[in-house]
Amino acid sequence: MVARTYTVAFEGVEARIVEVQCAVSAGMPAFSVVGLPDKAVSEARDRVRAALTALSIALPSKRITVNLSPADLPKEGSHFDLPIALALLAAIDIIPREDAEATVALGELSLDGRLVPVIGALPAAMAAAEEERTLLCPKACGPEAAWVEATPVIAAGSLAEVLGHFTGQAPIAPAQPGEVMGARADRDxxxxxxxxxxxxxxxxxxxxxxxxxxxxxxxxxxxxxxxxxxxxxxxxxxxxxxxxxxxxxxxxxxxxxxxxxxxxxxxxxxxxxxxxxxxxxxxxxxxxxxxxxxxxxxxxxxxxxxxxxxxxxxxxxxxxxxxxxxxxxxxxxxxxxxxxxxxxxxxxxxxxxxxxxxxxxxxxxxxxxxxxxxxxxxxxxxxxxxxxxxxxxxxxxxxxxxxxxxxxxxxxxxxxxxxxxxxxxxxxxxxxxxxxxxxxxxxxxxxxxxxxxxxxxxxxxxxxxxxxxxxxxxxxxxxxxxxxxxxxxxxxxxxxxxxxxxxx
Structure with missing residues (x-):
């Protein structure tokens, strides 16, 4: 059975919704990412594997296939790490699949499971609002994305916090917008x-x-x-x-x-x-x-x-x-x-x-x-x-x-x-x-x-x-x-x- 979550691909200032599909099937153990990924997206499988290992989560000895749809849309950037990890966790029944499907996620994973800030959180929040989904992003991106009031923004500091939120053990409060920076008149x-x-x-x-x-x-x-x-x-x-x-x-x-x-x-x-x-x-x-x-x-x-x-x-x-x-x-x-x-x-x-x-x-x-x-x-x-x-x-x-x-x-x-x-x-x-x-x-x-x-x-x-x-x-x-x-x-x-x- 295929588990799904969502992320975005950027075309100018427009953030296009990308469906991240993950299937775990019988066969030789492998982890492949398809759907026109660039080098950074292809390398996501190694970062995801290391981050899950840091949380003592072992991947099944099966064939794992992640598809980024639409397949003809170029996928660039490291922000695909978190949605790939989220879809995989839903596919192996660690987090509820319906919660993963209701989420637009973006964020880069470090090898120890920390979430690294990425660019484009504000356009991603706009896209999530249009789809009526929740945005999941790194904690440092939360104040930026929270300016879009039409969608809840969950900002996590690590993959462990994401797991705690989706399993109900430690829910994360919605992020709050950052400060409005006023004009600086230092040159007169x-x-x-x-x-x-x-x-x-x-x-x-x-x-x-x-x-x-x-x-x-x-x-x-x-x-x-x-x-x-x-x-x-x-x-x-x-x-x-x-x-x-x-x-x-x-x-x-x-x-x-x-x-x-x-x-x-x-x-x-x-x-x-x-x-x-x-x-x-x-x-x-x-x-x-x-x-x-x-x-x-x-x-x-x-x-x-x-x-x-x-x-x-x-x-x-x-x-x-x-x-x-x-x-x-x-x-x-x-x-x-x-x-x-x-x-x-x-x-x-x-x-x-x-x-x-x-x-x-x-x-x-x-x-x-x-x-x-x-x-x-x-x-x-x-x-x-x-x-x-x-x-x-x-x-x-x-x-x-x-x-x-x-x-x-x-x-x-x-x-x-x-x-x-x-x-x-x-x-x-x-x-x-x-x-x-x-x-x-x-x-x-x-x-x-x-x-x-x-x-x-x-x-x-x-x-x-x-x-x-x-x-x-x-x-x-x-x-x-x-x-x-x-x-x-x-x-x-x-x-x-x-x-x-x-x-x-």
Missing amino acids: LRDVKGQERAKRALEIAAAGRHHLLMVGTPGSGKSMLAARMPGILPPLSAVEALETSMIHSLSGLLEEGGISRTRPFREPHHTASMAAIVGGGRGAKPGEISLAHNGVLFLDELPEFPRAVLETLRQPIETGEVVVARANAHIRYPCRFLMVAAANPCKCGYLSEPSRSCARVPQCGEDYLGRISGPLMDRVDLRVEVPPVAYADLDLPDAGEASATVAERVAAARSAQAKRFEDHPGVRVNADAEGRLLEDVASPDPEGRDLLAKVAERFGLSARGYHRILRVARTIADLAGSKDVRKPHVAEAVSYRLSVQEGR
Whole structure:
């Protein structure tokens, strides 16, 4: 007779239910795992055998076959250890079969029977809730999985505790959710002296989730400004926190099972590979753009990134998701991020300072920023030049507004957008609006429309550039508390669009 329990296999942020079947039959003693397992899953039989031996449980001298169904779905990871052990214990009548069938389990077994934490407990709990089953996981994963209130979560520290729970000798109380981690405001805009135009661009970008490029000499404060972007963004909503945490759960980045309300801030180095940025590699793991979902992706020294890596950002910026294509599957990850990029004006960095620039000026600047392709630059909403900071600004006793003050205006603008788009699923901020919806909410007054027409004709704006100006103008109007988009709002949006003309 076949004993069954359940576990999950991960496809992107989706956890697919896998039925673990175990049959003990007459024949030569053997222990085999079938159903397209990878190396780690195939090795589970040795870990399970050793863990049961540590509990003084001897396997019968029969043929043990474990099937992972559906058999054509690739199975990867060490989290299959616990469900295989659970199905085997049910097959040899040590635990009730009906209890095993009502469970979704995941966890890695050590040789002495301890349960080792694994990634993906949060998506697994979501899948268990949809199946109306109990989730069984390692104790360290319990606080993370318990955030899904729709299913009971049993978190055990060892296989011995699992046995005690299923036999009724020592039931385990359901796990409790981890702590909600609040926002950390350790970097304040008051630390940045001068650069008022760049600070304004930072505020607009935060309010409408518009992509920002800062170009300036080394030491002008570009990285310092970007690092303060999380401090002016509103905390993650409950839905956003769950979306982000599921991706971080798959990457093993959740801290002690707590769900953070702080927006992610990812800053990959310019030597990062394409798989590291967009996702892929072994197991098609999420990349930096997905880890920055609902947060900030900071690309410092943007022209230094490989051209192929930069070009892969074009489609995710537009669609808000990335597809990692493999021969046997297409894995989708969400990646709706706010891109903040920084670049020097040329290779030496001192294009605007004749006394310090190289002999190739101005050609060196055109060649350097020319590494950023026109189509990618067209997707950048705000472009601002960051000049060197004057000593008079550095000596100022008061650097300006604090992050908390700016964050209040950003939160008010975001609140107005949430109310505006409440009847439009999938649209949360102005950057998401498109088509007829964008025309309805961001059409400027006649004077603004005339100005935009002149700019489009004079500078040859693409359709994408035209619409991005409208979105930025709508955000500027929201920051000003204006119901309508007027000429001053359009003029300011245009000024940021043309600050660094087409990246040349």
